[in-house]
Amino acid sequence: MKKIKLSLSLFVLLVFLQFNAQAEPSLPESFSQVLEENKGQVIYLDFWASWCVPCRRSFPWMNTMQEKYTNDNFKVISINLDAQAELAAKFLTDNPANFDIIYDPKGKIARYFKLKGMPSSFIINKQGKVVSAHVGFTDKKKAKYEQEIAQLLQKQSND
Amino acid sequence: MQLIETTEQKQKQKTKPNLKGLLTTATCALLGTQAHAEVNTSDDKWRFDTAIMHYNEADRVTATEAIIAANKTYGNDEVLSLKLTIDALTGASANGAVAQPDAQTFTRPSGNGQYIVEGGETPLDNTFKDTRVQLTGQWTQPLSDVFTISAGGNFSKEYDYMSISGNTNLTRDFNQKNTTLSAGIAYAYDVIEPEGGIPKPFAEMVIAGFGSDEFDQAFADSRLTGDDSKATVDLLVGLTQVINRNMIVQMNYSYSSVRGYLTDPFKVLSVVDVNGYAQSYLHESRPDTRSKHAFYAQSKYHFGHSMLDTSYRYMTDDWEIDSHTFDVRYRVLFASGHYLEPHLRFYSQSAAEFYQPFLQQDDVLPMYASADYRIGELDTYTLGLQYGMPMDSGNSLSMRLEYYHQAPKSDGSASFGVLNDVELYEELDALIAQVTYSF
Amino acid sequence: MIKLFEHTKQVLVVTLVLITSLLSGCSSLGVEPWERDVLAKKEMALPTSAVDAALDDHIYFSKEASSGGRSFGGGGCGCN
C-alpha cells in the first residue's frame, strides 16, 4: 500500500513539475501599450474566435455593455484568436461589434493570460489590474459579469 | 475608437486588408447596433436533422426509416435533443430451418397460416410487416466548469414489441478540456408479445392438420405465455483525448448485461435424419442471460482538406461471440463546402457456443440451440459513399449510398446427405440509400 | 466479481493511480483553448452525424450479433 501511495505522490509531483516547466510568457508590447492607454477605465477583456459557439452569444451582450456604460469610463476590448483573419471578418459581418478588436492570431496575448477555455474574459480595474477571470458565456454568467462591472464602475465613481 | 492590431496582423493587412469585416465593425459603431438586433438572436433556435433511409435486401427485408432529430441549446449551455424515428419493415426473414431438396411447409409464428418454401431455397418467413415508432429525449447540462451531466429516455413501440429505457452520463474535463472522462449507466426494459404467443423452448412446430381443432390444441400446447420481457443494464466509461490541433481520439469500455427472454420466438431449427432430410422443426432456445464487454476506439484526423475517421470495436460475450469491427471514413472537403466521403466497414464475428445450423435426429437435445445465422460465424462488409453540400443559411443536404454484404460461415459441422446439395449459409446483399437534410 | 469486492480498497487505489498516470500522460497532449479551430469543425465531432450513427446502429443491431460500444443506443427493437 505504501508503495502505491508513493507512486501516487510521484505522479502528482510529475504533473506539478510539468506545469512549472513552461516558461513564463510575456505580454506583447503592442498590447501593454493598449492597456496603458486605457488606464483609468474599467476594461472587459474578451477572448474570442469565430468557431466558438458561445462567443457568438456574447457579442450582442458586449455591444449592449459598451453602449450602456459608454459614459462611465468602461471599455470592451476583445481579442480575436482566429488563425485566419478572413474567418474573423466573416464572423464580424454576421455578428457586428461596436467595441475594439485586437487580432492575436498566434495567441501571444492569450498565452500570457493563460486561458482556460473559450470564450475567456478578464475584468480589469482602472488601475490596470486584472480583478477577475472567467471562462464561458451563459445567461447566468453574463448577469454575474455585468454585476461585477457595475460594482467596479460604482466604486470608481465613489473614489 | 482606434483599431488596434498586433504588428504581424498589420503587415498582413498591408498586403491584403480584410476590409469587409473590419468595415462592418466600424459601421456598426457609427450607426448603432439597433439595426442588427434581429441578426444577433440567431443562436438559440431549434436545429433539425431529418433523414430518410431505405434499406433493401435482395429478395428479403425492405425497410424504410425516417428520423426527425431536433436540437436546441439554451442560454446556460443546456442542450435538449429530441428524436422521432418511424420505420416500416416488410419482407421475408430466414426462419432458421435449412433448405431441402423438396418443398417444405411451415406454420406461421402466429398459428394463423402456413407457407410453403420451394426445394433448394433457404426458408424465409415472408410475412414480416412491422411499423415502429421511437421517441428519444436527452438533456445535457453543465454542472460546473468541468462537470457535465446528461440524462435521457427512450420509448419505442412496434406491433409486438415495446422498449423503454433511461440513461445518465457524467463527464469530467481535464487539461483544459483536452481530456474528457465519462461514465454512464443505462437501463432498458423490453417486452415482446408475439402474435401467437411465446413458444416453449424446443417445442416442435405444429404443422399437420392446419385448420383443425387438433392443430389448434397442439399449437396452444407449444406455447408458454403471451409475452415475455428482458432487462438490460449498460455501463460505459470513456476517455476522449485531444492529441493535437488536428487529431482527437476516443476510447470506450462498455459492459452490458441482459437478463430475461433472449430467444427469438420466430426462429426454429430443422431436425434432420442421417440423410439430411428435415423431420421436424423445433423452436430455438437461448440462455436467459448474456453479458458483453466491448472496447471501442475511434480517431479522427483532419488534414485540412480532408478528414480521416477510423474506428475499431472489439466485443466479446459469454455466449462466446467475439467480434471485430473496423470502420474507415475518409471525407474529402471541397472549397465550396461540398464533401465526398467513401466509407468502408469490415465486421467479423465468431459463433455463439450454442449456434448450430440444424439438429440431428439421434442427438441428445442440447441445453440451448439456435440456427439463427446472425449468431453464427459471420463476416460482413459495407462499402459506401456519401455526398454532402451546404445549402442557404447554414442548411445542408447529404446523400449516401451503401452496399452491405453478409457472408455467414460454416460452424464446422459436416453436412451430409441432401444437405450437401443445398446452400446452408446463404449470403445476403443489401443496398442502403439515405438522404439527410439539416436546417 | 465477489473476489473483486473483497479487495475494494486496493482496486480503488490502483484505479486512482491508473487514472492519475493516464491524466498526467495526457496532460502533455492537447492544444491550447484557442487552438480548437479545426476540432470545432462539424466533421470532427464524435460522432460526425448522430442521425447517421442511429441509422447505422439500427441496421447492424438487427443484422449482427454485436451492438453498441460507441455510446448507449442500438436496440430498442425486436428487429428481424
Place this chain on the structure above:
Amino acid sequence: MPSQHHQQINTRKVSCQPRVGGFLVSFHAMASQCELLVDCDDQTLAQHLGKIAATEAWRIEDKYSRYQQNSVCGQLNRHAGKPCKIDQETLLLLNFAEQCYQLSDGLFDLTSGVLRKAWHFDGSDNVPNQTDVDALLPFIGWSKVNINKQLLEFTMLKSMEIDFGGIGKEYAVDRTVLLLSQWLSENLLAKANSNKTIPFLVNYGGDLAVNGARANNQAWQIGVERSGLNQTNTTMVTMREGAVATSGDAHRFLLKNGHRYSHVLNVKTGWPVENPPSAITVAAPKCIQAGFLATLALLQGKEAEQFLTEQDIKFWAIRPD
C-alpha cells in the same frame, strides 16, 4: 446643435407623386436631387416618411456642410489650431473616418480637401506646379488630427481643413434608412402585429439604400446613369437589400500635353492617381461602406477593379474611352 433650419425651411420643399407600386417623394438636399421611393398605397404615409427623410437629410446637411459657416464642419475649420468641442454624433463620425483612414492605409482622408486650393478640375490644362502642391502637403493628413474621446474635443493643425463630403451623403442615406425603419416598426408593425414592413428606397444623388425587397419579393431596379466622355452609359443594377454608392465624375479632369489628369488625388503625393475608372459603383450592406469602398477603389488607380475583385466586393466600374 447649430441649425439653420428655420431660415431655410421655406426653400426646402418635399413633393410626393404617385408612381407604379407606390409613391415617389423628392426634395433637394446636400447639393443633390434626393428621392424616397415608398411601396405603399397610402399617400399620407408616404408623405410622412418623406418628411422624416427630408428632415434628416437637411439636418445632416446643416450640420456637416463645409459651405455653411455655422455648421459643425465650418466651426471645426474655423477653429483649426485649437481644441474644438464636439458632440457624440460627430465623435462617432470622426471615429469612423479615422478607421477608414487606417483601413485604407492613409489613402482615405477627410483632410484632403485642402488640395482643392491647387487643383481646379475644370477640363482645362491648368495643371498646378509642384511647389504649389508641396506647399499644401503639410496641412493634410489624418495623423495630424487628434480626437480626445474623454473630453469630446477635436484638434487639428492651423490651416488644416476637414471635409465630410466623402461620407456625409452616404451617412445621411444610412441614417434615413435607420430612422424610417424605426418609425415603421414602432408605428405600423407593432400595431398591426405583423413583421411585414413597407419596402422603401432612399436615393440621395445616386447613393442609395433599400430596406429589403419590394412587394412580391421583387428586386429594386436601379439605373445608374454614367456619362462617359463620348457616350452615355446606363447600368441596370438590381437590389434586394443593402446599399450602393458611386464615386467618380467623368467630367472632372485636366488635360495637358495629351495627358489626362484625373480628379482623384492621392493625399500622400498631392497628385492625381493614374488611370482610375471614371466612376465606380459599389454594393455593400450600408451606404457608408459602399461609399468608402468606391472611393478607396478609385484611389487604387488602374488596379481599382482588381482591388475590389480581390476583396470579393460587388461593383460596376466605368472607364473613360
